[in-house]
Amino acid sequence: MSLTELYLGVDLGRSTRTAIVDGDGRVHSLGREPSRLESANDLVDGLVEFVNRTIRDTSGIGTIRSIGFGLPGLVEHPSNRVVMLPNLADVSEIDVAGLLSSATSLPVVLDNDANAAAYGEWRCGAAKGRSDFIYITLGTGIGAGIVQGGQLQRGARGFAGEFGHLKVTAQGLECGCGSSGCLETIASGPNIVRRTRERLFSDPAYSYSALAEKMRGRLTCEDVVEGAVSGDRLARAILAETGLFLGMTIANVVNLMNIELVVLGGPVMRDNDVLLDAVIHEARRRAFGPSFEACEIASSALGDDAGVIGAAIMARDAIHGSLDVAGRP
Template sequence: MRSMPTDAHVGAKFVVDRIVGMIQGVMRDAAREGELDDDAFIGIGLGSPGPLDRETGTVLETPNLGWRNFPLRDLIGKSVGLPAELDNDANAATLGECWQGAARGVSEVLGVTLGTGIGGGLVINGEVYHGASDVAGEIGHMTIDSTGRRCACGNYGCLEAYASGPAIAARAVEGLEAEAASLLPDMVDGDLDRITAAHVSEAIIAGDEYAADVMRETARFLGTGVANLVNILNPEMIVVSGGVTRAGDHLFGPLKAEVRKRAFKVAADACRIVPSELGDTAGVIGAAATFHLARLGPI
């Protein structure tokens, strides 16, 4: 897989040109190596943060990228000269795990992606469930504490305000400012503003007790949200992905415990909570599946 930073702050046109350039690069390299000629490329599957409109291929709103009513699918499809299909990135990642990853053969699956935001993808009866207007699965702004932490969206107590990457870093910094003993300050030369969720995971692996505490607390918040989803959706499997899952049992142990504490027993018993198998490639594999399902039928 190839990857590049989005660099969304440079502008939407820059991001589109960069994606088009990467697609053309893949096609050129495959042709040069004699693996595939141009005819072998039949279309483009795209996964993007949402909410979005699949029918028009438009990204309606992305707080984290700053796009509004942005015709991503056609801009990329026309530039490359191939048909394209667009779906939500979390939906694509969940579909990827169902097709080639942790959820092979499972028909009721919820994918939870922990990153800058918290995304959700919902597979019901083996198909992505989109809801009435393609927005289903937006779990990041689920209120778990209506009088709690302020979220970037303006509301209070959203899951994202506790368990997204930036929220984990912010909560870690709060404790350090209250002088918790930790390896974290040395990892950023004392500049606490530079601390990210990745530093918290690294510190845990290095044996840092404070970082492990921050992760346990994260897992309890996340478990509250996941328990809600277990009760509402009664899925067979929840696949958790994102850099934070590197914390392993420091995340999954207290997460599962909180779900058992808060969800109905029959629902909790029916649901396996597992880490992603495909990691960062889940979204790309799932985006390819999205194109196939939309244009060519079942895989």
């Protein structure tokens, strides 16, 4: 009896996540554990160990044919190397995909995590059947994957889609990328929390906000989103401002690319219709009318699993030749 052919998706962030999917894209299992962030070598060692354990645990239900691997950095497409991984560790001297491939004896498809998530939404989520869209993920960082003319767009060296590092102000804060004034310094999860804390300290009008009580513990972005949904004035003001910057930047993309769909995903967008509505309001106000009318703005269908499921589906399609992958002539 031949065992089911399976594909392993890996999504590296502050946690490492795994997904096992079959040839039809059905998800068999999901896994997650904290990443080892002490050094680049620890990060890679922890990753290899977790992946090998996941493969062993899967041996009873099928055979893994290939691995798709997404991470939040610049992945050079022709060479299959990570050039920058700003929020985690400097792995630019390590051939991460090559190491993972030799440690598992499996082919590894490496890509930016937002590209992987865009691919997941494209093949089995909110962008299924579309050919011109952008997927934007909002979490610790902000990234995007772009599909135009039915092709994932990577640019000249694979670095396209850095939506979070579009400049939205000339006088902004320093960003993890080394520049300043990036959208990420305003609209990422940690920066939504930072702005909420600053507003609580600086504006006495908000001292009665329920979020002031949360400040005694650890205020999170989920607290701000929950506050906004339940009508907290401060939380709503912070998300309205976040929506203004995001919607303005999306209007630029709509005008520039005439896309038919914007998919918003990542942990910041989870159960966050307040932010989605603010983004749509601002994008409508700022984009060309006909371009905006041709474009839908929607929430992700796969949610936080888009990246890891997308990575697994990339692994499947690369094996079957329907995805152009790094390292392939």
